[in-house]
Amino acid sequence: MHSDTPSPSDTQQDPHDRSKPPLGRRSFLARAGTGLGVTALGLGATAAARPEAPARTPSFQSGRPIVFRGATVVTGDPQLGVQHNADVLVVGSTIRAVGRNVPAPASAAVIDGRDRILMPGMIDTHRHMWQTVVRGVGAEWTIQNYLQWIYKDWSKHWRPEDVYAGNYLSMVEALNSGVTTSLDWSQVLHTPEHADAAADALFDSKGRARLAYGNIFAPPQEWIGNGDVDRLLRTRFSSKNQLVTLQLAWDAPWDTAFPDRPAWEFARDRDLMVTQHAGVWGFPLDLGIKILHDNGFLLPTNTYVHASSLGDDSYRMIADTGGNVSISAESELNAGQGYPPTGKIRRHGIPISLSMDTSVWWSSDMFSAMRATLNADRGLDHLEAHAEGKTVHNNDLRTEDVIHYATQGGANALGLGSSLGSITPGKLADLVLLRADTPSMVPLTNPCHQIVFQATRAEVDTVLVDGRVLKYGGELVHPDMKRAKRLAEASRDHVRDLVGAQEWAQAQDPPAYRVA
Numbered sequence: 117m118h119s120d121t122p123s124p125s126d127t128q129q130d131p132h133d134r135s136k137p138p139l140g141r142r143s144f145l146a147r148a149g150t151g152l153g154v155t156a157l158g159l160g161a162t163a164a165a166r167p168e169a170p171a172r173t174p175s176f177q178s179g180r181p182i183v184f185r186g187a188t189v190v191t192g193d194p195q196l197g198v199q200h201n202a203d204v205l206v207v208g209s210t211i212r213a214v215g216r217n218v219p220a221p222a223s224a225a226v227i228d229g230r231d232r233i234l235m236p237g238m239i240d241t242h243r244h245m246w247q248t249v250v251r252g253v254g255a256e257w258t259i260q261n262y263l264q265w266i267y268k269d270w271s272k273h274w275r276p277e278d279v280y281a282g283n284y285l286s287m288v289e290a291l292n293s294g295v296t297t298s299l300d301w302s303q304v305l306h307t308p309e310h311a312d313a314a315a316d317a318l319f320d321s322k323g324r325a326r327l328a329y330g331n332i333f334a335p336p337q338e339w340i341g342n343g344d345v346d347r348l349l350r351t352r353f354s355s356k357n358q359l360v361t362l363q364l365a366w367d368a369p370w371d372t373a374f375p376d377r378p379a380w381e382f383a384r385d386r387d388l389m390v391t392q393h394a395g396v397w398g399f400p401l402d403l404g405i406k407i408l409h410d411n412g413f414l415l416p417t418n419t420y421v422h423a424s425s426l427g428d429d430s431y432r433m434i435a436d437t438g439g440n441v442s443i444s445a446e447s448e449l450n451a452g453q454g455y456p457p458t459g460k461i462r463r464h465g466i467p468i469s470l471s472m473d474t475s476v477w478w479s480s481d482m483f484s485a486m487r488a489t490l491n492a493d494r495g496l497d498h499l500e501a502h503a504e505g506k507t508v509h510n511n512d513l514r515t516e517d518v519i520h521y522a523t524q525g526g527a528n529a530l531g532l533g534s535s536l537g538s539i540t541p542g543k544l545a546d547l548v549l550l551r552a553d554t555p556s557m558v559p560l561t562n563p564c565h566q567i568v569f570q571a572t573r574a575e576v577d578t579v580l581v582d583g584r585v586l587k588y589g590g591e592l593v594h595p596d597m598k599r600a601k602r603l604a605e606a607s608r609d610h611v612r613d614l615v616g617a618q619e620w621a622q623a624q625d626p627p628a629y630r631v632a
């Protein structure tokens with residue numbers, strides 16, 4: 117199925133394959149060019165005859181162009197829309213052309229896109245990757261349980277090699293799952309060795325990542341001046357155009373005296389973005405936003421994670437200052453930070469991205485994030501209407517909206533929106549090919565609908581990051597899963613041994629909580 121084969125556009129097509137999906141309201145489907153032409157970037161003299169059809173798996177040696185042939189391409193680009201039976205040419209790290217019958221260099225490796233959906237790589241804007249070594253421990257937790265065990269009692273047990281193991285496994289999971297960019301919200305970087313380990317794992321994965329440097333062992337104003345962030349900027353993150361980049365992570369302030377000021381000034385002076393948990397029930401809510409506002413640090417480079425228990429004034433201030441919100445719907449619904457606020461946030465026009473938070477409970481499954489976000493948003497609309505004796509006749513939030521949040525929205529949140537997030541000529545080639553011939557996906561009628569409600573990680577067939585093939589034909593090419601397993605199991609055993617058998621068992625079955 118994945119051998120070099122003749123382009124499907126050269127072959128007789130089943131007329132049923134040409135059926136178009138229904139047009140959506142504000143849809144990029146409606147604006148689709150439907151593949152009638154080729155949108156290309158600088159093809160010029162490189163255009164050449166189609167490659168012949170060798171019968172073997174193509175090799176993807178460095179520098180070899182890649183062309184996807186005959187795919188259903190969900191570009192996420194408002195001008196290009198969804199294209200059927202379309203081709204996408206990748207040269208180097210860049211998408212060069214999208215459309216029907218795209219000319220490609222004779223040297224190009226062909227990936228058969230028939231019975232496949234090609235979509236932009238998904239982007240997770242908030243993951244505590246170091247915690248992946250204790251995956252699954254906290255499925256029954258609330259945020260109170262999490263803060264007790266992970267933050268207060270257990271985080272001190274993570275050695276640098278445990279941070280490496282968690283990050284490496286988390287990147288393996290993400291890349292295998294079609295998540296091509298992940299923000300590692302890393303709040304255990306209390307030594308340079310921990311920070312180096314976190315960065316090493318991200319670089320070693322070959323995925324695209326943002327290391328969000330944090331440290332819960334001290335307030336940010338205490339650790340920000342210790343020189344380690346500057347060391348990393350100098351030695352490992354001197355360019356903003358590399359695969360792994362750096363920003364900062366700490367939580368919204370709570371003290372009106374604003375002792376956090378030096379940390380915020382540090383971020384502003386170095387042009388580093390800041391991601392912060394904000395609007396989390398049980399913590400300062402609107403106060404945190406007001407303190408930042410009053411001190412001039414509600415910045416367009418801020419991401420507000422959860423932002424789920426805020427009042428209208430806070431949302432208005434975030435909107436007015438260009439900030440964005442990372443929604444972790446599974447997290448918010450399970451842990452209790454507040455109800456996923458997509459409805460309120462959309463009404464205020466605040467940009468949204470999606471995230472899966474931590475594998476202590478959840479996964480890096482962005483299909484799940486899209487579904488959970490739709491479920492929460494629509495469920496609340498129905499519930500509120502019913503409370504007034506009314507009926508919702510048409511859902512407001514649409515599948516294409518949550519696909520946008522999971523792709524372009526994430527790129528925008530990381531400041532990478534002009535080079536990432538859609539299948540647009542000139543953008544970086546972070547691409548995901550989904551199988552559409554599986555029991556979950558047949559018949560393919562509407563790709564956006566089916567990406568959100570039918571596709572699973574099992575459909576993720578081929579993954580490119582920066583034009584490099586990291587997964588092909590359902591198999592990871594890189595990074596190394598066996599290595600990830602070995603390292604993660606060793607770190608899991610280390611943490612479990614220090615926690616002790618009794619507490620380890622108790623943590624997996626905390627007493628049921630009842631509101632008094």
Ligand SMILES: [Zn+2]
Nearest residue numbers: 242393421473
């Ligand atoms: Zn978090």
